[in-house]
Amino acid sequence: MDDQTRMLAGLGGLGGLTQDVGDPDSVRKQLGQPQQDIGDILQQIMAITDESLDEAQARKHALNCHRMKPALFSVLCEIKEKTVLSIRGVQEEDPPDPQIMRLDNMLLAEGVSGPEKGGGSAAAAAAAAAAGGSPNDGSIEHSDYRAKLAQIRQIYHSELEKYEQACSEFTNHVMNLLREQSRTRPISPKEIERMVSIIHRKFSSIQMQLKQSTCEAVMILRSRFLDARRKRRNFNKQATEVLNEYFYSHLSNPYPSEEAKEELAKKCAITVSQVSNWFGNKRIRYKKNIGKFQEEANLYAVKTAVDAANVSAQASQANSPATPNSGSSGSYSLSHAGDAYLGLRSLNGEGLAVAPSLQQQVDTLHRATHLTAGYEELSGSGLFTPHSLDANNSWQDTTNPSSVTSPPGAPGSIHSDTSN
DNA sequence: GATCATGATTGGGG
DNA sequence: CCCCAATCATGATC
Numbered sequence: 001m002d003d004q005t006r007m008l009a010g011l012g013g014l015g016g017l018t019q020d021v022g023d024p025d026s027v028r029k030q031l032g033q034p035q036q037d038i039g040d041i042l043q044q045i046m047a048i049t050d051e052s053l054d055e056a057q058a059r060k061h062a063l064n065c066h067r068m069k070p071a072l073f074s075v076l077c078e079i080k081e082k083t084v085l086s087i088r089g090v091q092e093e094d095p096p097d098p099q100i101m102r103l104d105n106m107l108l109a110e111g112v113s114g115p116e117k118g119g120g121s122a123a124a125a126a127a128a129a130a131a132g133g134s135p136n137d138g139s140i141e142h143s144d145y146r147a148k149l150a151q152i153r154q155i156y157h158s159e160l161e162k163y164e165q166a167c168s169e170f171t172n173h174v175m176n177l178l179r180e181q182s183r184t185r186p187i188s189p190k191e192i193e194r195m196v197s198i199i200h201r202k203f204s205s206i207q208m209q210l211k212q213s214t215c216e217a218v219m220i221l222r223s224r225f226l227d228a229r230r231k232r233r234n235f236n237k238q239a240t241e242v243l244n245e246y247f248y249s250h251l252s253n254p255y256p257s258e259e260a261k262e263e264l265a266k267k268c269a270i271t272v273s274q275v276s277n278w279f280g281n282k283r284i285r286y287k288k289n290i291g292k293f294q295e296e297a298n299l300y301a302v303k304t305a306v307d308a309a310n311v312s313a314q315a316s317q318a319n320s321p322a323t324p325n326s327g328s329s330g331s332y333s334l335s336h337a338g339d340a341y342l343g344l345r346s347l348n349g350e351g352l353a354v355a356p357s358l359q360q361q362v363d364t365l366h367r368a369t370h371l372t373a374g375y376e377e378l379s380g381s382g383l384f385t386p387h388s389l390d391a392n393n394s395w396q397d398t399t400n401p402s403s404v405t406s407p408p409g410a411p412g413s414i415h416s417d418t419s420n
Numbered sequence: 421g422a423t424c425a426t427g428a429t430t431g432g433g434g
Numbered sequence: 435c436c437c438c439a440a441t442c443a444t445g446a447t448c
Contacts, residue, residue, distance in 0.1 A: 234445065235426090235427080255437090278426090278427075280438075280439095284439065285426085288439095
């Protein structure tokens, strides 16, 4: 009994009060305990461990119903409150975490959280708009992006739901446990509340991790999506055809005006800058290796000539014979304007811009009409060989004809080999 | 997977 | 700002 008192004094945080440990009576005096001293209570508690479960339950109930219980309970609670005051002070204040708010905002903006369908498509549309990409292949990537985003969204929501469910389950469990324990331990409702908020905080930190990784996933997806749109994607056949037709029907001066570019862009469902890129690439590659493009040139010459023949046939029926210019223009409504404009540009500064343009178009028509008979004839004419084209169409004075005849393995291939 | 084709980018010139 | 030339990077083909 004395030992137990001493133990209590040591364990109960009352050490400072027990000056004279050897004398239990002095402890009692200083604590001001009533006759039924702590030793007795402790004795009873210790005894409970030796009792059967039923007996213990009965004893618990008895203790719970003891008339002193509420008073003791509140006193002990008060003491506890005081001891945890400092901790509570820190925990109490709970401003909305700026980090989690940031993540929330981002997820909302990306369409992961927030309303179901609208958010996702809006975000995808925004991404598409930001990319400023071509509408022809945009739809495929667009839906792809949306599907991936929806997937992320689904995972996010199911995880979030899981967390929330786990959180509420755990909270309930803890609350019940604490409530139950509050019958035998001094646990105030405030303390339970505090515990609940601690649990919530823990779970919200888990949620933050979820949000963070979701944000990362969206960012990765987004960057991939945007990168993918930046990547090279072949134009469709029809677009290439339109561009090639224009190119070969304006072979003498293949520099579409701004208007022509816009028209071509619209026709091909690509951007004006893509048209510019295409013509830039085409010019340089054509010039570098005219021989290689000869077949293609003939092909499109036939095409345009056939169109021209149709047009001129119709025109000649109603009117005088078609001019070479209108004939070679074929079905291009923009060719007239473009050609006239280009003729005035006089890019090469040799004053040859207009004349070769007309000449070339006459040539194109001639070649096309003769092609059905045989290509050799055309080559023999001297006007339709690669060299003659080269001579007639030196768009820029920097043209290097040697590259046309140079075999593969010359400077060009060295460049491509050493580049990578 | 090596190679070619091709759209995009970069750097320099005017 | 447009063009050329070289180059990069990827798609297509073999």
